[in-house]
Amino acid sequence: MRSSVVRLDRLSKEYNRTVAVDDVSLTIEPGHLIALLGPSGCGKTTCLRMIAGLIRPTSGDVFVNDERVTDIPVHRRNVGMLFQSYALFPHLTVEENIAFGLDVRGIAKAEAAKKVASALSLVQLSNFGKRYPAQLSGGQQQRVALGRALVIEPAMLLLDEPLGALDKGLRESMQVELRALQRRLGLTTIMVTHDQDEALTMADKIVVMRDGKLEQVGSPTEIYQRPTSKFVAKFIGASNLFEGHVEQRSGGGALIRVSPELSLEVDEMPASATDAMISIRPESIIVERAGENAAPPQVNSVAARVDQAIYRGFVSHYYLKTSGGEQIIVFEQNQSQQAGLRYTVGEEVVARWGSPSNHVIARH
Amino acid sequence: MTTSDDAVAVLGVETPPVARQGSRWRLALPVGLLAVPMLAFLTYFFFYPAIRLLFSSILTQNSLGIIGRPFTLAHYARLIDVELYARVLWTTLRISAITSVLATVLAYPVALVMVKSRPIVTRSITLIVIAPLIVSVVVRGYGWQLVLQNGPKGMLNWILMTLHIVNEPLSILYTETAVVIGSLHVFFPMMVLPLASALGKIDPNLEDAARTLGAPWWKVFLRVTLPLSMPGFVAGFTLVFSLTAGSFVIPAILGGASAVMLGNLIEQQIFVVYDWPFGAAIAVVLVGLVLAVNGVSMWLLEGRRLRRAD
Numbered sequence: 220m221r222s223s224v225v226r227l228d229r230l231s232k233e234y235n236r237t238v239a240v241d242d243v244s245l246t247i248e249p250g251h252l253i254a255l256l257g258p259s260g261c262g263k264t265t266c267l268r269m270i271a272g273l274i275r276p277t278s279g280d281v282f283v284n285d286e287r288v289t290d291i292p293v294h295r296r297n298v299g300m301l302f303q304s305y306a307l308f309p310h311l312t313v314e315e316n317i318a319f320g321l322d323v324r325g326i327a328k329a330e331a332a333k334k335v336a337s338a339l340s341l342v343q344l345s346n347f348g349k350r351y352p353a354q355l356s357g358g359q360q361q362r363v364a365l366g367r368a369l370v371i372e373p374a375m376l377l378l379d380e381p382l383g384a385l386d387k388g389l390r391e392s393m394q395v396e397l398r399a400l401q402r403r404l405g406l407t408t409i410m411v412t413h414d415q416d417e418a419l420t421m422a423d424k425i426v427v428m429r430d431g432k433l434e435q436v437g438s439p440t441e442i443y444q445r446p447t448s449k450f451v452a453k454f455i456g457a458s459n460l461f462e463g464h465v466e467q468r469s470g471g472g473a474l475i476r477v478s479p480e481l482s483l484e485v486d487e488m489p490a491s492a493t494d495a496m497i498s499i500r501p502e503s504i505i506v507e508r509a510g511e512n513a514a515p516p517q518v519n520s521v522a523a524r525v526d527q528a529i530y531r532g533f534v535s536h537y538y539l540k541t542s543g544g545e546q547i548i549v550f551e552q553n554q555s556q557q558a559g560l561r562y563t564v565g566e567e568v569v570a571r572w573g574s575p576s577n578h579v580i581a582r583h
Numbered sequence: 584m585t586t587s588d589d590a591v592a593v594l595g596v597e598t599p600p601v602a603r604q605g606s607r608w609r610l611a612l613p614v615g616l617l618a619v620p621m622l623a624f625l626t627y628f629f630f631y632p633a634i635r636l637l638f639s640s641i642l643t644q645n646s647l648g649i650i651g652r653p654f655t656l657a658h659y660a661r662l663i664d665v666e667l668y669a670r671v672l673w674t675t676l677r678i679s680a681i682t683s684v685l686a687t688v689l690a691y692p693v694a695l696v697m698v699k700s701r702p703i704v705t706r707s708i709t710l711i712v713i714a715p716l717i718v719s720v721v722v723r724g725y726g727w728q729l730v731l732q733n734g735p736k737g738m739l740n741w742i743l744m745t746l747h748i749v750n751e752p753l754s755i756l757y758t759e760t761a762v763v764i765g766s767l768h769v770f771f772p773m774m775v776l777p778l779a780s781a782l783g784k785i786d787p788n789l790e791d792a793a794r795t796l797g798a799p800w801w802k803v804f805l806r807v808t809l810p811l812s813m814p815g816f817v818a819g820f821t822l823v824f825s826l827t828a829g830s831f832v833i834p835a836i837l838g839g840a841s842a843v844m845l846g847n848l849i850e851q852q853i854f855v856v857y858d859w860p861f862g863a864a865i866a867v868v869l870v871g872l873v874l875a876v877n878g879v880s881m882w883l884l885e886g887r888r889l890r891r892a893d
Contacts, residue, residue, distance in 0.1 A: 273791050293794045306792035310810045320796035323806070364792075371796060 222249035222405045223284050223374045225270065230279035232265050232431075239265040241431035242279070247375075247424075250405040252398065254412055254422035258454070262431035263411045264379060270409060271377050272296045283374055294323075299368030299406075303380040305360040307352035313363050314339070314348040320371035338370040341400070358389050365397070369404070376401065378410040382417065394420045415455050419443065427451050443500075447581050452498040459499040459547050460580075465492065472574075474518065478543040484518045484574040489581070496580040501550040503576035506537060509567035520571035523547060528560045535560050539570055640863035650859060658864035668848065672868065675844045678759055678834075679827040682766045686774040686823045687816065689767070694778035694815075695808075712775050720769055724836035727765045731756040731837070757839030765833040770826050774819035781815025782808070814884055821880040825873040845869045 225247040232240040240262040247253050255263035268274040270281055272293035280289045288296055307316050317338050321331040339345045342362040352360055361381060368376060381397070382390045398421045401408050412418050418425045419439045427434040427442065427450075435442060435451045446452035449460060463477035465488065473488035475495050483497050509522060523539035526546070532553070539547040547570055551561070562568060640658055644650045662668045697708045715723060730738045733754045740752040755761050785808065793803045831846035838844065845865055852862030 271791075271795055273794065292799075293791075294797050294799050296795075297797070298795050300792065300795040302788045302792060304786055304788050306786060306788035308789060308793075308807060308811075319793065319798075319806070323793075323796065323798040323802050367792075367796065377795075 223407045224249050224282075225375055225407055225409065226282040226285075227266075227270070228280045228282065230266065230269060230281065231277050232262070232269060232274060233277045238431050240269065240276075243428075243431075243433055244279075245426060245433065245436065247407055247409060249407055250402075251423040252401055252408040252410060252421055253424040253426055254410045254418035255426050255428055256412055256415060256418040256454075257428035257434070259413060261428040263413075263428050265431075266428070267377055267379055267409060267411045270375075271298050271300055297371065297374045298377055299371060299373035299375070300377040301361065301364050301368055301379065301381040303383045305352070305357075305364045305384075307360055307363055307367075309352055311351075312348065313344060313350050313352070313355070316352065316363055317367045317370050319367060324371070334370050338366040341369065342366040357385050358393060361385070361393065365400075369406075373406070376406050376408040378408065378412075380411055380413070383412075383414070390417075391420075397421065419455075425455075427454065445578060446498060449496060449498075449580055452578075452580055457501050457548055457550070459501060459504070461497045461499070461545070462494065463497065464494050475577075478541075478545065480541065480543055481521045481545070482518050483577050485577045485579055486574055488579060498578045498580055499572060499576050500578075501536075501548040502552070504547065504549045504570050504572045506539070506549050506551060506562060507569045507571070508562070509569055511569070516571060519574055519577065520569060521545075521547070522567070522569050525562045525564050525566045525568060528562055528564055530560050537562060539568065636863045636866055639860050640867045642860055644858065644860050648857065658861045659868070661861065662864055662868060668865075671843050671845060671848050674759065674842060675828055675846075675869075676872070678762050678766065678842065678844060679824045681759075682763050682770065682827045683774075683820050683824045685763065685767055686771055687820060690771065690774040690778050690819065693775050694782050694812075697775070697779045698782040709779075712772050715768060716772060720832045721836070723769060724765060724833055727761070727768065727837055728756060731761050731764065733757070756837065757841055759838070759842045761837040762834045762842045762844070765837045766823075766827045766830060769830075769833060770823045773822040773826060777818040777822070778812060778815040781812045781818075785811045817880045817884055821877055824876050828873055828876075829869060 227243055227245045230240060230243045231238065243262075243266060245253075255266055257263050265274060269276045272281075272288070272291065276289065280287055282288065283296075308319065311319065314335055317335045318331050321334060326334075335348070336345070339348055342365050344359060344362055344366065347355065347359065347363075352363065355363065361384075364381075378397075382393050385393060394417055410418075410421065419442075422439060424436065425439055425442045426436050429450055435447050437445075442451065442455055446455065446458075452458040452460060461475075461477045461481070461483065463475040463483065465473045466476040466482065467474040468488070471488065472484065472486045473495075475483045475485060475488075475497060477483060477497075485495070485497065488495065521541050523541045525537055526540045527536075527538040529536040529538075530553075535551050535553055537549040537551065539549060541547065549570060553559075639650055641654050641656060642650050643653055643655050643657075662672065693708065693712065697705050697712075700708070732738065732740070733752065733756050735741065735744060735752045737752065737756070739755070740749075743749045744752065755764070789807055789811070790803050793807045794800075798806060828844075829846060830844065831850060834842055834844040834847055835850075838847070845868070849862050849865045849869070852858045852865060856862075
């Protein structure tokens with residue numbers, strides 16, 4: 220299979236003066252899997268459909284391998300697409316479904332049969348060729364859809380919430396499987412999802428969208444560790460967000476005063492800023508019993524009371540309340556030998572964390 | 584006859600044990616009882632006459648007009664042997680088939696537009712399609728008579744000649760064409776509505792999937808939309824065919840002498856010639872025809888369902 224470069228150049232789509240996609244420019248490297256991630260109505264599906272050719276952009280262009288495809292109709296674009304509803308043809312058998320793309324291209328029966336057989340084995344459904352879609356489970360149906368999309372040797376694979384209709388366990392194993400297959404084939408893939416876990420699990424690059432615009436583009440690590448906006452910080456994983464003002468500068472860093480009892484030390488602070496928004500991930504906070512450490516540190520630390528404690532198997536969630544009324548969420552990994560929650564509701568604790576965990580958010 | 588047996592079976596439904604527990608007997612009344620009044624009505628006013636009709640088609644009418652034994656199949660033989668009657672049978676089949684095919688061809692685009700449009704457009708088209716049903720068939724028949732009037736004064740001829748599309752007036756009225764046009768108008772909703780309902784049930788993603796797989800619009804239609812709309816097509820075709828085959832008013836008003844259909848023949852035999860046994864035989868053939876078309880279409884639909892669920 221070929222690996223294509225897909226480039227979106229100032230792509231926009233308006234419906235009756237409401238802007239669904241607003242000036243999106245993006246390059247997808249060959250063989251990469253990128254995830255368009257965002258809440259419903261953020262324009263991610265419209266974006267995907269414009270790449271497929273199912274929707275005509277109001278302005279802007281789509282390039283595949285530097286060739287402008289904006290005016291090429293969908294049936295000549297050679298894209299493989301997966302839908303949330305699987306979109307299998309109910310009146311055709313699994314084999315006939317997979318052969319559909321070959322048939323409409325006029326590929327000879329014998330050659331098509333060979334390709335169908337290899338596609339069936341690729342998606343591990345060799346014994347299911349004669350069945351009808353209604354006789355298969357959801358996971359099997361999506362595999363058929365995958366086989367049907369891959370058999371035409373598409374220039375790219377487009378996934379529209381492909382695993383959204385599956386239950387959690389199956390969805391997670393399909394994510395890993397789909398990703399492994401995509402890597403092996405080196406197929407440029409664009410996926411639409413509202414599930415941050417799915418994006419983090421599968422994507423080389425995550426594109427967070429909001430109100431039709433790109434909010435942040437980066438690797439899963441970048442997106443998770445260094446969100447550039449409050450929206451991304453809250454949308455991807457959980458975040459403790461604090462607003463404060465610069466109290467003191469030292470080198471590139473600064474001391475941020477959030478409240479009388481909480482000040483944060485950041486290692487890097489834009490020179491001009493006087494106010495700052497800081498995000499701290501719940502898993503980077505350490506909780507200790509009050510009085511356990513003789514002298515709690517002056518910065519990156521606050522005394523609090525356990526407001527809620529939730530046991531979730533491998534992790535426990537603690538919702539802490541400071542005396543100033545701020546809420547702090549802490550995720551603590553549970554060791555295998557441990558019985559359960561380490562702190563009970565109402566207990567006085569101290570939360571502390573290292574200054575590298577303080578991430579300054581540029582836009583808020 | 585099986586139907587009246589069924590009716591008896593329903594009437595004789597045994598009360599389930601729960602009903603005998605006293606206080607709850609009202610709730611436990613078999614639901615089948617609700618159908619009793621209508622079944623009684625149908626038994627007396629439909630099944631009984633229908634069976635009488637079936638019987639009289641194999642009885643003999645003597646010179647005094649009294650119908651009785653011996654049993655005979657002579658009426659059926661006459662229907663096939665006498666060229667005139669065979670021709671009427673053939674005309675009926677032909678008009679019904681042409682009407683159904685034309686209705687299908689015309690209804691598909693309308694149904695597609697209904698399904699693919701915004702709700703307001705869909706509702707308007709539905710209204711336009713259904714509107715003619717409000718007007719009596721007789722009134723519509725005479726309306727078409729005015730439109731199709733032979734000679735230069737007829738509305739259609741006048742328009743065609745004014746626009747210089749034809750130079751001589753067309754003779755459409757009192758031909759099969761007129762009957763087909765009239766039937767098409769009367770029974771069009773029966774094709775559009777089932778078709779639209781079937782098309783509406785198709786997941787729009789299927790068509791998108793077919794397009795991404797390389798199918799141009801016409802292949803999408805032929806390979807995905809058309810086969811998946813088959814239930815609607817079969818229902819519509821059966822309805823239009825059956826209704827056209829059994830129609831009486833439209834051929835009577837628009838067909839004249841040259842497009843007599845089975846319905847008109849029955850009317851002649853019963854009310855003009857007073858040959859009840861022969862009229863009954865024609866009626867039985869007509870009912871048989873309609874049942875055959877229904878049976879075949881049901882078989883087609885069942886076949887599809889079996890193939891899918893297997």
